[in-house]
Structures are given as structure tokens and as C-alpha cells.
Amino acid sequence: MKTTRSTAKPVHKPAFANGDDIQIPVFTLLKPDGTLYAGAGQSSLERDTARRLYRAMLYTRVLDERMMAAQRQGRLSFYMQCTGEEAAVVGATAALDDADMIMAQYREQGALAYRGFTTEAFMDQLFGNQGDPAHGRQMPIHYGSRELYYLTISSPLATQIPQATGYAYGQKLAGQGHCTLAIFGEGAASEGDFHAALNMASVHKVPVIFLCRNNGYAISTPVTEQFAGDGVAARAFGYRMQSIRVDGNDALAVYEATREARRLAVEENEPVLIEAMTYRLAAHSSSDDPSGYRSKKEEEAWRKKDPLRRLQRWLLDLGWWEEAEEQELVESLRREVLDTMKRAEKRRPPALETLVTDVYAEVPPALREQFDELVAHVRRHPEAYPRSAPWLDADQADDALQDDPSAHDGEARP
Amino acid sequence: MKTTRSTAKPVHKPAFANGDDIQIPVFTLLKPDGTLYAGAGQSSLERDTARRLYRAMLYTRVLDERMMAAQRQGRLSFYMQCTGEEAAVVGATAALDDADMIMAQYREQGALAYRGFTTEAFMDQLFGNQGDPAHGRQMPIHYGSRELYYLTISSPLATQIPQATGYAYGQKLAGQGHCTLAIFGEGAASEGDFHAALNMASVHKVPVIFLCRNNGYAISTPVTEQFAGDGVAARAFGYRMQSIRVDGNDALAVYEATREARRLAVEENEPVLIEAMTYRLAAHSSSDDPSGYRSKKEEEAWRKKDPLRRLQRWLLDLGWWEEAEEQELVESLRREVLDTMKRAEKRRPPALETLVTDVYAEVPPALREQFDELVAHVRRHPEAYPRSAPWLDADQADDALQDDPSAHDGEARP
Amino acid sequence: MSRMNLLQAINNALDTAMAADPRVLCFGEDVGVFGGVFRATSHLQEKYGRERCFNTPLVEQGIVGFANGLAAQGSVPVAEIQFADYIFPAFDQIVNESAKFRYRSGSLFDVGGLTIRAPYGGGIAGGHYHSQSPEAYFAHTPGLTVVVPRNPHQAKGLLLASIRSPDPVIFFEPKRLYRAAVGEVPDEDYQLPLRQAEVIKAGEDITLLAWGAQLEVVEQAAEMAEEAGISCEIIDLRTIVPWDVETVASSVLKTGRLVVSHEAPLTGGFAAEIAATIQSRCFLYLESPIARVTGLDTPFPLTLEKEYMPGPLKVFEAIQQTMDF
Amino acid sequence: MSRMNLLQAINNALDTAMAADPRVLCFGEDVGVFGGVFRATSHLQEKYGRERCFNTPLVEQGIVGFANGLAAQGSVPVAEIQFADYIFPAFDQIVNESAKFRYRSGSLFDVGGLTIRAPYGGGIAGGHYHSQSPEAYFAHTPGLTVVVPRNPHQAKGLLLASIRSPDPVIFFEPKRLYRAAVGEVPDEDYQLPLRQAEVIKAGEDITLLAWGAQLEVVEQAAEMAEEAGISCEIIDLRTIVPWDVETVASSVLKTGRLVVSHEAPLTGGFAAEIAATIQSRCFLYLESPIARVTGLDTPFPLTLEKEYMPGPLKVFEAIQQTMDF
Ligand SMILES: Cc1ncc(C[n+]2csc(CCOP(=O)(O)OP(=O)(O)O)c2C)c(N)n1
Ligand SMILES: Cc1ncc(C[n+]2csc(CCOP(=O)(O)OP(=O)(O)O)c2C)c(N)n1
Numbered sequence A, B: 001m002k003t004t005r006s007t008a009k010p011v012h013k014p015a016f017a018n019g020d021d022i023q024i025p026v027f028t029l030l031k032p033d034g035t036l037y038a039g040a041g042q043s044s045l046e047r048d049t050a051r052r053l054y055r056a057m058l059y060t061r062v063l064d065e066r067m068m069a070a071q072r073q074g075r076l077s078f079y080m081q082c083t084g085e086e087a088a089v090v091g092a093t094a095a096l097d098d099a100d101m102i103m104a105q106y107r108e109q110g111a112l113a114y115r116g117f118t119t120e121a122f123m124d125q126l127f128g129n130q131g132d133p134a135h136g137r138q139m140p141i142h143y144g145s146r147e148l149y150y151l152t153i154s155s156p157l158a159t160q161i162p163q164a165t166g167y168a169y170g171q172k173l174a175g176q177g178h179c180t181l182a183i184f185g186e187g188a189a190s191e192g193d194f195h196a197a198l199n200m201a202s203v204h205k206v207p208v209i210f211l212c213r214n215n216g217y218a219i220s221t222p223v224t225e226q227f228a229g230d231g232v233a234a235r236a237f238g239y240r241m242q243s244i245r246v247d248g249n250d251a252l253a254v255y256e257a258t259r260e261a262r263r264l265a266v267e268e269n270e271p272v273l274i275e276a277m278t279y280r281l282a283a284h285s286s287s288d289d290p291s292g293y294r295s296k297k298e299e300e301a302w303r304k305k306d307p308l309r310r311l312q313r314w315l316l317d318l319g320w321w322e323e324a325e326e327q328e329l330v331e332s333l334r335r336e337v338l339d340t341m342k343r344a345e346k347r348r349p350p351a352l353e354t355l356v357t358d359v360y361a362e363v364p365p366a367l368r369e370q371f372d373e374l375v376a377h378v379r380r381h382p383e384a385y386p387r388s389a390p391w392l393d394a395d396q397a398d399d400a401l402q403d404d405p406s407a408h409d410g411e412a413r414p
Numbered sequence C, D: 001m002s003r004m005n006l007l008q009a010i011n012n013a014l015d016t017a018m019a020a021d022p023r024v025l026c027f028g029e030d031v032g033v034f035g036g037v038f039r040a041t042s043h044l045q046e047k048y049g050r051e052r053c054f055n056t057p058l059v060e061q062g063i064v065g066f067a068n069g070l071a072a073q074g075s076v077p078v079a080e081i082q083f084a085d086y087i088f089p090a091f092d093q094i095v096n097e098s099a100k101f102r103y104r105s106g107s108l109f110d111v112g113g114l115t116i117r118a119p120y121g122g123g124i125a126g127g128h129y130h131s132q133s134p135e136a137y138f139a140h141t142p143g144l145t146v147v148v149p150r151n152p153h154q155a156k157g158l159l160l161a162s163i164r165s166p167d168p169v170i171f172f173e174p175k176r177l178y179r180a181a182v183g184e185v186p187d188e189d190y191q192l193p194l195r196q197a198e199v200i201k202a203g204e205d206i207t208l209l210a211w212g213a214q215l216e217v218v219e220q221a222a223e224m225a226e227e228a229g230i231s232c233e234i235i236d237l238r239t240i241v242p243w244d245v246e247t248v249a250s251s252v253l254k255t256g257r258l259v260v261s262h263e264a265p266l267t268g269g270f271a272a273e274i275a276a277t278i279q280s281r282c283f284l285y286l287e288s289p290i291a292r293v294t295g296l297d298t299p300f301p302l303t304l305e306k307e308y309m310p311g312p313l314k315v316f317e318a319i320q321q322t323m324d325f
């Protein structure tokens, strides 16, 4: 049993080091203006994927603008934007197989957009109406999709990181060549779960990719108060894990890095840590106002590095995209979002019974009793419960329907 | 706001790295035979400290042998040996100021020995008798001493590591030039608390030294299943923290490394991670039998690197120690341990009331009621409670004593 | 006296504590420049410097571990957990460490200086993870003191008492009241007693017991009951553990009836402990079963939050049923 | 049928589960080659390979996080926490994640395959941190199932049922019984029902309710009581949550008296929930207050462990007091 794998010769003078000499470069292909750096290799991004990628970034931007406005108008209780980080999120997603698992934090709607989450699905979750598969139980932006291999978002930070390690271990045993992508912020990377996840992944050689969006802030806390080190990438060395730092505003670079990371993960069972250097252009959430902790000037400097314009220019130069096409697309997306939102706002709330289903696979008797009491109570005071009282009888009709076994038509497990 | 401190130039080809090229050498001064390596600088260890250090190592060895035997004889419920790791523990302690705080894991009795914890204090804790300041509430080996700045041991692993960061932050604010030494195993370093502690220490520039005893195993788990990386030292780079790897069986090297670490911590507010490469020569604890998970051969190889013989030779060569002196000392220590143990075994158990004191600063009324019921119960069934029933009336006399305010004579806070 | 909301009262208490004792430190996620996501620590960094009021990295187990160490050293840490829902990563540091520090060392070491503050409770459309009321988890842990204030005046006095208590305290702040509850708060430094419940309204027929934001709900229910001719005695438990059995028991000995209400799920909630103790203490005086009005045994929902919560109507119905038993 | 101790029964159940379903995995600290510090996973790595039975790094939050992910993926993880006292670093992953996984996703995802095993309870001279009975912490968490077996036969049947349950289960193994409890255990694959209490002895005068190792204690107390002419009905709760109210309530409706006993501290222990529910269900039938015989409201001690624990004499006295009320 060796207690170290180091082959370094012993030294006889105390040699302290703090890793200052480890300089992790940023991998980037597109210049801020969207042209390729000299020396940038051929991109492996094909036309269709490139267009799909850019479309998803555009969609995300349109969605965020529209929903933030809706929140400001008081139509929505809460919202979080991906703005500025679309390249990191969508670029990575595009490099995966569509059946690879994604376990994200909350700011990664771009990944869903790329995989074809419908506007209706976005809206139903945001408005917590009857169409939301999670029955309006979670706050807005806590999307999930089993079909699209996107784990339902959970607010406690970093919990999905060791879960990703476990999920990927299961994928490895299943032997279908899939991997898991965990996405999280540089703030979340301070949690104990991060350490657990990376260490376990490297010990058990798990096909998982850890993508850290280093966007400069965790709410108001700048990275300088989050860690003293040079970003998050260098932590990988402590686990002897492959890592790379990439320009998170360069979709092309993120795509290439993730593609190679996926190869390492799936073909060599080498977990990988990717640190995407980017910036949270918007407020942390609709509840936040960044003017108290950072300058407009700083924001402006980053606005110039907008990941959308950068990729757009590259696409235009290749002739894979047209300005006119974009205008039309944006127009139609805006309409689609607005129209769908209007419908979603009007959809009825989830059935009262959804308060007690899904706690366990079956509703236990004592909980069923609590529910029955609640129903009786709501019936006695319908005026106090406008969200559920009007639908009580409709719900019972639904229940009858659900007791029909043919209604249970199960979707296959991912 | 910069999101990285790296000054590396961007690259345009994806460059993955796993830190394999970071080779952390082992700092060592004494050869296995106890002579100095060529190139080893002058040791700053002075004669008196060197003798005190070696004595504490010897004491620890004697204590461990004797108590392990006592455990085997059924006189003691449980025991853990420091055997093989005395240099790492005592060497580091000797490099501190005696009023620096030590927060250890459980295998660091050598630190207490160095600071003068009495044999009686060891025995009273081990036998959980009335002399134990913690009133026999914790398992054997959970020593603590406020006078000696040694935090009472807590079984949950790694919890003391972020506590050390906090304690040291308090020391920094107090401005008395003290630091805290956290000692823990390479297994404990896998806990989330480790990550939290190191990151917070480096962000807040805290005078704390993290000493990881990498002794090859966490119970049965070899380091190869604990982490994939090259030991624990490299993790420091992820926090831009000073670190050094040292031969943990070389007391001289551990002393020098810790001395410099202390200077960095106290004078420059730079936390330091020291990884001491060593080997747990004994079983994990008296409940463990290592033959199921490692070979005698492996143990033998390490037995040859015994840290005691190594330091002894150096001391002998300097004329700072005599063989005869050693023999006499060992004899007298053995006698002292044995005699004290015999007395401790016979000391009465803690007073029944110690079951309910110290939960809160004052016993709350409901708990006082629980206690009164217990006393009445024990009085009704004295035969069932041989540990407490015989002393109930003696305890009441003690209580009367304790109500005398002069008995409360407070020791100054460390 | 100044008119303050609950948030201002908390901020004022922290300011008072920091001014009075240089060993008091405030830290947690975003508590520095920003003053906390709810602004409970506004201006403290400005006033007392970065060494005494600061942001921590995002790691609750580290925040509490660090705070435990500081308290052991003799500092007086007031650590903020951004939402009570995020206190669980620190559960080990609280339950195995803070709570047992003094006992396991025989008072050689203690973390009596420790206070952990966290916004808590529902009613702000926070869903699963911005609504929980986890007091019962901590109430099963000897060594801890758990406090919940009901209004600004209480908040300042109880928080100051918590910071100065010789035992570690978890101080849950009903965030629904942060801006909603406004009242007169003394400007000076004052403390309200821990471990003492307060009878906030005397009555004859039934005892209503609650804590934090739930008192407002219980008060509304009591009004409805009074209209129906039922005289309610209302008690604010204030300290969840160690709890004031005497005050509650004497009230129930008088009224013979008890309704306890909290937002947390029913099963294993702290009302269970109260009911268990009181049925034992007051057995022969009870005229009807002790009723519990609580959240459902489910995670906290969003759209149907109103249906989930133990609102005034539910409490009122429980009063009626208890009277009619 | 084979004679086995409780540890062998657990090992046999794991072996049975792994043989029957290739998706079942066992892991945790030292569970690999070594077979766990108590040897509950002996020979499983040998039989099923390192991919299905393995050591993890020493990090409970990681073990449960990893297990949650595996369960979501469709594997059937059986994670070991080396001692229940060390489950707290994983508290967030259990309480905020495992418990809420299904609810928050509307069953799009669930961790139903998850089982967490941990040796638990006192009586082995383990002091603070090798003796705790933390069931009540989890019992306050909707979504979790908590199971405690009382003997080898129960252990195998309940563990197999837990592994196959569509809900995440925490399975606490009374380690005091690991070698002490020996009995006949069927060799074949069988399951005992979760969420059903078992009346293990019928009686008329009083109901005694307990779980795990505490049943042995209660049985001894019942023998003393029978000698004194008191007829005891003994119930093993088996599943702590969701608990079987019906079985307990019908027994108490018959006997009119209830003593509940557990090792965990009194305040907020699960006996509180039982007392609260039963006083409400059986109010008019109760002839005396429901009694709780539990550990003291302190951390778990060592030298005076016997004094701390709710032993047969304490339970017997509670029976007498309840009868004499
Ligand atoms: C365990 C936990 N602690 C605290 C929070 C509150 N919180 C939500 S987001 C956030 C900041 C996260 O920052 P980062 O991980 O960098 O992600 P970003 O918002 O920058 O995308 C905090 C503290 C939480 N959700 N979970
Ligand atoms: C949180 C926690 N988990 C598990 C344990 C059980 N345990 C006690 S010692 C040990 C191994 C520790 O190994 P290491 O840190 O390398 O220290 P060493 O024993 O080698 O000195 C384990 C798993 C514990 N005490 N605390």
C-alpha cells in the first residue's frame, strides 16, 4: 500500500507552495467580436447543431426578457435569468447526447430550450397551474422533464452534484454509454457536497461532467469573498481529475470543451471539471437589486462580451444564419411566449388532491384523512379558498378518471 | 471585479489537465536510520525541546502499549493507539507555542503528553471515573484540557476542522499572536467540513494550521479508495493555500515544517495545510483487526520506519540522550502508568447528578424533575444501579459543597 | 421608542449587541456589504468593519462550524443562515457539536456565545424551500435553545437575550412578519426572558398556544371565537425548548381545553410534545382532547399554500370542535 | 430455516436482495473487503463484485447524495451509514432531497429505490456518539419511511420489504441486538409488511408500545407486571413513520391505558407524537395519562448509561403508576 502516488524525490529543505504557479489558461475560440482567434482549430460544430444551439440561446434570451417583464408587472411571483450565461449552458448541452442526464442549479433554462422543452411547459411551471407536472408545488423556474433527461430543479444548492455522481455511476453500470452533466455556480461549489461529489467521482471513475458557471457572484458575494484561489478549476487537481477552464461566453469553446469532456467521461470513465468563466449580467433574481454591490461600469464591460452576438457573428460569417431570419424568429418567439403566457395565466390551479399525492408512492391513510378533513373544510368556507374551492367537484370527476387504469399509461423510465 | 486571478494567456486548443504533473515532494531531514540526510540544513530544535519531544513520544508509546494490554485484559472498554504516528503528532505540537490551540481527532494523545497532561488525567478519562472533568460521559480516549489548550475530542469526524478555522479567526481578532492546529486523518479529509474549513480559512486569512495525518487507512479503507489524487496536500492549491508534505515519521522534519507553518499563520495570516506521510502501525482501535484488509508484510515494512528509533538515534548522536537514561525512563513510565491505572480503576464513578449538569449552563426545571424522578427510582432499586446507588448520599454531601460559591473558583478562559 | 418593523428590530438588536460588546460578530451568506438578502444586517459592516461583519463562502456547515469554533474561543458569533430551509447542511454541526459541546467536555469548553439566526416559516409564496418551519428538529436536541419572536418588540428583546445567553440559541425569525409586523420598540438595550412563555390574552374557556407568525393567526381565530361567545386564553410559547411547561399547564388547568397551532407538518411537530406533556400533567382537568392545527404531512407547497397553512378559519374550527366535544 | 443472529439476518437479507435483483448495490464506509465494521456486508463484495459492493470515501453527505442519484437513475442503492450518530452530515440530502424528490417533481423523478441502513441505539457502552436513536428527527419528515426491526426474523423480512419499497426508507438496526438476538430465520426470500404495527402479545389492562431493542425491555417489564396481576398487550410499532395509528388506537380503546417507551430523549421523541394522536383518538376511553418512558433530555452518557436508559424497572414502574392512577 502506497500512501502517495507521487514520484517526486524527497527534499531536505521545507518547501511550501500555494499553487500560485499553476496558471490555468482560458480556452477560447471566438474573439469578442465573433471572429475566430488565429490558431483556433477547426470547430467540430456542424451546421444543424450550430443553428439549434443559437436558436436555443435566442429563445432563452427572449424568454428571460419577457418573463422578467411579467414579473415586474406583477403577473409572476419570481423569476431568474440566464442572461449572459447562455453560451455556457447551451453550448455544453449541445455537446451532449440528448439522452445524457442534466442536473442543473436553476439558471439553466437554456439547456431545456435546447432540448425542446415547450413554451407551454415553461409557462405551466412558471404559473404553477394544472399543466405543471409538479402541480405548482415549487417556485417558478424549478423545471423538470423526465422525457428530456433534465432533473427537476431543487433549491438547496449543490445537492445535485453528488447526485450526479451517483446517477452517472448507475449509467456506467447500465453500460449504455451515457453520462451526466452537473451544472452549478461557483458559489455552490463552496458547499461540502461539491467536495464529496468530485472526490467520489474520481475514486469510482464515474462518467460525470461537472460544469461550474463561474459568473462572478453568488447573489451579492463576489468571487473574491467566495474563495482565495484562482477560480474553481484548480480544485480538480486535488482529486486528480481532468479539468479545463473555458471562456463561458464563447459557445464554440464551451461546445468543444464539453465534447471532449464527454469523450473522457464516457469512453475513459474519467470525470471532468469544466469551469466556464462568465458573468451574471442580470440581477441574481427578480428579488435582487445588484446596484448595492456592483457597478454599472463593470456590468457594461461584460455586456460587451454578450455570448449571443459573438456566436451570431460566427454563424453569419459562415452563412449559416441570416439577420432577417433572426428578426423574424425573435418576433415569433416573443409572440409565442406572450400568447402562451396568457393562456397559462388563465389555466386553473392544480387539483386540491395534489397537495397530498407524490409524498409517498401511495397516499398513506393518515394523510388521506388529513386531506378529507381539508376538503370538508374548504367546502365549508369556499370563499376563503378561491384557488381550490371552485374546482372541488371538477377534481372529483378527474379522480374518477384517474381510477381508470388505462389513464395510467406509464412513460418508460429514462 | 475579476473572476480569476490567473494571468495565463488564453489558449485556442482545449487543454485538459489533471494535475498529474504537480509532484509534491516529501520534506524529510532524518534518514530511516536516524542520521541526517546530506543537504539537510541545521535543525532549529534545541536540546531541551528535543528531549521534551522525545520523552513525549516515548510516553505515548508506553501509554499505548499498557492501555492496549489493559483493554485486552478486559479492564478497559476501548482504546486507540497513536503507534507509528508519534513523530507527526508530537513533532507538530513541539513547534507550537504551548498556548496555541490544538483541535485533534482522537489519535493524538502525544500532543497532550507533550503539554504535560498527567497520567492521572489520562486514566481518569479512560476509566470515566469521578476524576474525569467530563464525568465519564464520553468513550475512552476523548480527552480534553482547557489548561493545556486541547479541545475535548469529539467522535464525529472532521467537525473540528471548521471549528479550528473559527477559533483561529477569534485568535486573530484577539491579537495575542496565537494560532490553532487542527489535526485529522486523511479519511476525515473527505468530509464536507474539510472543504468548508480550508476554503473559509484562506478567504478570511486565518492563522490556522491543518495537519493531515495520512496514515494509509481509514479503518479498513486504504487511501486508494479514499481518493484518486496524490494525497491530500495538493488540495491546498485549490484554495491558494500554503501547503507542504512532510515525512510524518521524521520528528525533526515535522517540527521544522510546523515551525515555519506557524510563522506563516501567525505573522502573515496565511493558513497552511501540512500532510504528514505516515502509517497507522496498530489496529484502527481495540475493536479492529487489520489482518482482514492488509498484510503483515506491509506492516513490517513500516515498522522499520519507527519514528521513535529514528529520533533517538539523532539524539544519541548529538549526545543529548543516553541509552541508560531511556531504559530507566521507560521502566518508570510503565510503573507510573500501571500504578495510576490501578488507582483510577478503583475511583468511584461520577456523581449521578452529572447526568444532567452541563447540558445547559443551568439545569432547566423539567430536566431537574427528570433527575429527581431518577434519584427516587434508583433509591427504590439500589441493587440495579451499582454504579450510582452506593454514592447517592455522598453525592448529596457534594452538592451541598457545590452550593458553596467559593467552590466555583473559576479558572481563567483560555 | 421607535416604530419599527420586525426586520428593523432585528437589525437594531444586532447593532445594539455589537455596540455593547466588541466580541459580537455577525456573518453569513451576503450579510456583509449587502446587509443580507432581507437586509437584517444592513449597515453593520459599515459601522463595525469587515472583521466583525462579513460575508462567508456559501457553505452552511462551514458557517456553523466556524461559529462553533469562535464561540469556543470566547467570541460571540451571530451566524445567519439565509433561510431556515438551508440549515440542514449544518445539522451535524448543530446537533452533534453545538448542542453537546458543554456536556461532553464537562464545561471545560462551551459554545454558549453562539446564536444562529434564520428567517423561517411560510406565507410568502416560497414553496418547498423558502417556507419550512424546522423548529421541531432542533427541539429534540438537548443542549439547544430555540426561540421564535412574534413581533418587533419581542424580536429585539429576545434576540439580545439569545446573544447573551450562556447556551447556544437558534433564533428563527418569521419572515412573513419581517415587513408586515410593525410596532413600538424601545431604543435602549433590553432583554426579554428566554424559556418563559407569555400569556398575551387572558381567557376562561380554552387555551390557544402558538409561536411566531402563528400568533397573529391564532389571534384572529380567537376574535371569531369571542364573537361566538368563547373566551380564549392566548399564550405565546416564545422559547420552544427548553419550554415553559408551567405557564401552559396552569392555563390548561384553568380552561380545561388546549389548541396548539404551528405551521410545520403535524407528525412529530412540536405540538406533539406539548400535547403529550399536557395530557399527562392535566389529565383530570381536560374536558376535550388537545387539538393540533398544523401544516399537512407533506412538503410545503406553493400554489395551494393557503390550503396547506393552518389559517384562522382552521384554528377557529378546531376551537369550536374542542368546545363542542 | 436457519438460526441466525440479527447481523446474520441483515447480511442474509442483503445477499438475498442482491441475488434477486442486479440493480441492488451496497456501499458505505468500510463495507467492501472488510464487510463493514459490524460485518453486515460480509462477503458481498466477494460474491457480487466491486462494482456492486464497495467502500466509499468517508463522507456521509456524499454517500447519501450519491445514493439519491443512483436511485433516481433506477438503481436500488442500499447505503450504509456506519453509525446512526453519523447520519447528520447527510441530513440535508435526506430531509431536503430524498424525502421531497417525488413530490417536488410530481413523480417525474423519485428515489423510491433508496434504503439507508444504520446501526443505532444504546446499551453497548458507546457514549454520546455510538448510541443515539435519531428516529424522531426523520419522523418529522413527510416522504420518509423509518423502520426498526426487533429480531432477526423481522430484520430480514422488513429489510427486504424496505429495499423493495417504492419509497425511500431509513432502516435503523438496533446494534445492541446484533449478536444478542438469535432466532430462526427462513432461508427463502420473504417480506414483512411496512407501516403495520404488530401485536406481539395480547392483554387486557394496558398497552405497551415500543420498537427495536426496546421491545425486549418492555417484555421484561410486562413479565414483572403479569406477576403483579396486570395483563399487558405489547405492540411492536416496526415502522415509525408512516405509523399504524389503527392498531395502536384499537388496542388502547380496549385497554384504556398506554405506555410508550424509546431510548431517545423524551422531548420531541416519537412517543410524543403517539401520545398526542392517541389522546385525541381515544380520549373518552383513557383511564390514565399516556406515559412515556424514555432516555433523559441529555446527550447519551457512558459510565452511567444504565441509569440513563429506560430499562425494564423503569417501564415496570410506569406500568404500575399508570394502573394506579
Ligand atoms: C444550501 C443553500 N444555501 C443558500 C441558498 C440561497 N441561495 C440561493 S442562490 C445563492 C447564490 C448562488 O450562487 P452561485 O452558486 O454562484 O450561482 P449563481 O446564482 O451565480 O448562478 C444562494 C446563497 C440556497 N439556495 N441553498
Ligand atoms: C462523521 C463520522 N463518520 C464515521 C465515523 C466512524 N469512523 C471513526 S474513525 C474512522 C476512520 C477515520 O480515518 P482517518 O481520518 O484516516 O483517521 P485514522 O483513524 O487513520 O487516524 C471512521 C470511519 C466517525 N467517527 N464520524
Ligand SMILES: [Mg+2]
Residues within 6 Å of the ligand: A185, A186, A187, A213, A214, A215, A216, A217, A218, A219
Ligand atoms: Mg455565481
Ligand SMILES: [Mg+2]
Residues within 6 Å of the ligand: B185, B186, B187, B213, B214, B215, B216, B217, B218, B219
Ligand atoms: Mg487514516
